[in-house]
Amino acid sequence: MGYVRCVNATTPGPESTPAPAPTPAPGRIVLLTTSHRVAPGLLSWPAWEALRTADRVLCAEAAHPQLPYLSEAGITVVEASPTAEELVAACAGGHTVVVVATGEGEPALTDGLARLAGSGRVQMPELELLPASYDLPGARLLDLVQVMDRIRVECPWSSQQTHKGLAKYGIEEAYELVEAIEEGDRDELREELGDVLLQVVFHARIAEEDPDTPFSIDDVAGGIVTKLIHRHPHVFGDETASTPEEVKAHWLRTKAEEKRRTSITEGIPMGQPGLALAAKLASRVRTAGLEVPLPLAEGGDGIGYELLALAVRAEADGVDPEAALRAAGRAYRDAIREVEGRI
Numbered sequence: 337m338g339y340v341r342c343v344n345a346t347t348p349g350p351e352s353t354p355a356p357a358p359t360p361a362p363g364r365i366v367l368l369t370t371s372h373r374v375a376p377g378l379l380s381w382p383a384w385e386a387l388r389t390a391d392r393v394l395c396a397e398a399a400h401p402q403l404p405y406l407s408e409a410g411i412t413v414v415e416a417s418p419t420a421e422e423l424v425a426a427c428a429g430g431h432t433v434v435v436v437a438t439g440e441g442e443p444a445l446t447d448g449l450a451r452l453a454g455s456g457r458v459q460m461p462e463l464e465l466l467p468a469s470y471d472l473p474g475a476r477l478l479d480l481v482q483v484m485d486r487i488r489v490e491c492p493w494s495s496q497q498t499h500k501g502l503a504k505y506g507i508e509e510a511y512e513l514v515e516a517i518e519e520g521d522r523d524e525l526r527e528e529l530g531d532v533l534l535q536v537v538f539h540a541r542i543a544e545e546d547p548d549t550p551f552s553i554d555d556v557a558g559g560i561v562t563k564l565i566h567r568h569p570h571v572f573g574d575e576t577a578s579t580p581e582e583v584k585a586h587w588l589r590t591k592a593e594e595k596r597r598t599s600i601t602e603g604i605p606m607g608q609p610g611l612a613l614a615a616k617l618a619s620r621v622r623t624a625g626l627e628v629p630l631p632l633a634e635g636g637d638g639i640g641y642e643l644l645a646l647a648v649r650a651e652a653d654g655v656d657p658e659a660a661l662r663a664a665g666r667a668y669r670d671a672i673r674e675v676e677g678r679i
Contacts, residue, residue: 363427363461365449366390366434369441370402370468373475377405383468386434387411392426394418395436402436420448427461481553484537499539506535518662566590588623600624610640611657614647622652 366386370379379387379402387393387406395403396417406413413436418426423445426433435442453460487494509531516524540553567590570577577583595603600620606613621628630648633641650657 362459363430364432364464365423365427365461366432366464366466367437367442367446368434368466368468369437371471371475372401372439373471373478374469376401377408379468380470383466384409386432386466389432390434391431393434393436395438396442397438400436400438406436418445420445420452421458423449424452424458424461480533480537481541484534484541488538488541494538497538497542499542502535502538502542506532506539509535514662518659563594566594584623600626609658610643611647611661614644615651615657618648618651 368383368386370376387409388411393406393411393413394416395413396415398415403413418435423433423435435445449460449463452458453463489495509528513525513528513532516528536556537553540551540556543551565572567587568583569575569590570583570586575586577586597603600623601617604613604616604620608616630645631641632638647657650660
């Protein structure tokens with residue numbers, strides 16, 4: 337009885353070489369980062385897709401704020417803190433592992449993966465950093481509010497401060513801001529703006545504790561937003577304004593309607609520096625179109641009235657008398673130092 341030898345078409349013949357074994361897919365690691373300044377659960381669509389299609393989802397922090405929302409969406413999250421080697425091994429066979437990063441961003445894990453990739457010892461899976469939520473403009477203000485709240489509670493000095501006690505610091509910080517602007521120092525400008533902002537947040541935090549009429553930083557922000565919208569009908573309403581003069585007219589008109597003042601002098605703080613006060617009064621007079629003669633000194637020292645006249649003239653010429661005097665003062669300071677250097 338004869339035998340028939342069957343040869344499969346893929347069986348290598350005497351002149352063929354064996355086909356290489358298929359290389360297993362290296363898999364994929366997705367490091368999912370989220371912002372604590374965005375409400376938990378508000379994730380991007382690519383993030384939800386990565387979570388939904390992943391073979392495993394890991395998180396080292398059992399109390400991570402995103403986990404209840406992932407659970408609600410039917411995504412199983414395993415509490416684990418794998419090493420870089422363990423994570424790479426979990427991706428073997430083409431698996432995708434999503435790591436929900438903690439607030440620190442998993443630096444130990446990412447450093448380990450970088451060392452492993454640089455070693456050349458293993459075939460690395462695809463690595464992807466996927467931001468699942470982004471900070472909106474102004475989001476860092478939330479950090480400032482939280483930090484101020486903690487300082488108010490835990491700092492022995494800050495916890496005892498009052499509006500009156502902080503008033504002098506508000507004035508000082510405003511002057512330092514003006515100096516940074518006039519000096520043209522961008523780094524100083526950024527820092528001084530932060531110091532002024534701190535005064536606002538600090539006062540608002542203190543105001544929350546008032547037993548009779550408390551208000552918060554949200555009330556402060558909400559009030560100024562409402563005011564800005566109302567005083568810019570050419571932006572948020574139906575009115576038009578094509579020049580700065582028309583904008584100012586809108587502002588003054590709406591402000592007058594809000595305040596219902598009986599005199600153009602109302603609302604001018606009389607405790608401000610003298611030249612600034614004189615210029616502000618002159619500006620109100622000029623804007624209202626009034627003809628108000630300058631008062632004259634009746635005997636005695638007339639320097640104050642002379643300064644008043646100079647401030648009114650400066651305002652009419654579009655010059656800030658306070659800024660002009662500060663500039664002259666800086667020049668005087670430099671002259672003093674020059675003389676001192678020759679002594």
